Amino acid sequence: MSMQDAASGVALWRQVADGIERGIADGRFAAGERLPGETEIAETYRVNRHTVRRALATLAERGLVRAERGSGTYVEAPRIAYPLRSRTRFSEIVGAGGREPRGQLIGASEEPATRELAKQLGLKTGTPLIRIEALRLADRTPICIGTTWLAAAQFPDAGRTYERVRSMTKLLAHYGIRDYRRASTRVTAAIVDATDAIRLDLALGRPVLVVDSTDVDASGRPLLTTRARFAAERVEFLVENG
Amino acid sequence: MSMQDAASGVALWRQVADGIERGIADGRFAAGERLPGETEIAETYRVNRHTVRRALATLAERGLVRAERGSGTYVEAPRIAYPLRSRTRFSEIVGAGGREPRGQLIGASEEPATRELAKQLGLKTGTPLIRIEALRLADRTPICIGTTWLAAAQFPDAGRTYERVRSMTKLLAHYGIRDYRRASTRVTAAIVDATDAIRLDLALGRPVLVVDSTDVDASGRPLLTTRARFAAERVEFLVENG
DNA sequence: TCAAGTTGTCTAATAACATAGACAACTTGA
């Protein structure tokens, strides 16, 4: 790829770092694999070796690569594949990848439904809702923060229940709902906000995948709606097509 | 650079330019309106007036603002956000919603398949591929940049063909393929890199949705694989769940 | 053991970025 952006206002080392990061995201450089040598990278980007070193240094600082003296520089972190299906269960996805899923309650509170939330849940504006905020991890790596709203009438004391069972599936089972499915999923991206950044152990300015979803019971009646923020650098969504 | 911005790799003038551009994009500075004076901008960004002048110069060069000596600097072109709300599949996102889709060839080249690409396309590593890089717009707003790989043997001269027809569907039709479907779609997010930022007319540090997809023919044989980067602030994906 | 290739660490020179101050040329409204 050609580089040289005359006066782009972006430092060369940054352009190189971006390029390598994209290569890692692509899978052109797989996890655990050795990157090309600094000299070779310098040649492909038509840049001095010191510039490459600076790029690699920033990637190493963020934990994406690890340099081994005399040997090479290696790709550190892979992304978790996250299928978006109608029966998406966080615990199953993480467990399938050989990692241990964990849920952690951040907080629960009661609040009236906004017009938007009411529409999602098929209720009237102002209906009391329970709002549960939870952090989910794979092994010890924070993956996402989810804010879930449920009707307070249908799920009394849902906050304390979640705190005990630490799983949305188990929470619903506790109220007698054994089958539910994903009715809609909307995905977009944003920059992480300050509070999420701390909980997700994410640097400010990093991207998050924002997923709005609504789950319904077997008869199609809305049960809960969730807005989850995923650390984009740790997750990859898999969309199933026909 | 400056005291607060520890080695971001992005020049101060570029940060100021991006900030002003975003202000224009979200309507804080309306079309025809006068911007704050150079001195005032310098104060708000805690930057020298010369740095602001450089930022404004680049915006003026791109036609976003126009300086009038003795009077002020005025917003030239409105930057309307074009949210793409669509109930269609990913393949039909561009072109939905009554907007005129346009494709613009950035470049085409031949390169051997990496292991990853070969796997996607069901070919052997090293098989010659044609790589097409294209920018897609809705009306005049850049929506995404897509990099597409096709087998060179099956689609000879695909680069020039795309340049003529400016549509992947029409390109396939040209080689006798009238029916194809999306086999897999993977979505994640990242920060826009320097070269994409310029082409998408996107400020540095803004998020992009990265979509990897593979299309197959009626019998399920892979035709092409694409990695597209969408300007997240202009797009929202709706995932259909059974 | 040895040679080739790797990352780590120096020094040095040049180009680009950023700040500082001063003043000219122009517009606007009182």
Add this chain to the structure above:
DNA sequence: TCAAGTTGTCTATGTTATTAGACAACTTGA
């Protein structure tokens, strides 16, 4: 007309980015 505020242009100076070369320290495979 005049004062205040604006953009345009100049000189000067310090900081950061980038390139260049050399060598040390280490790993790997023959």
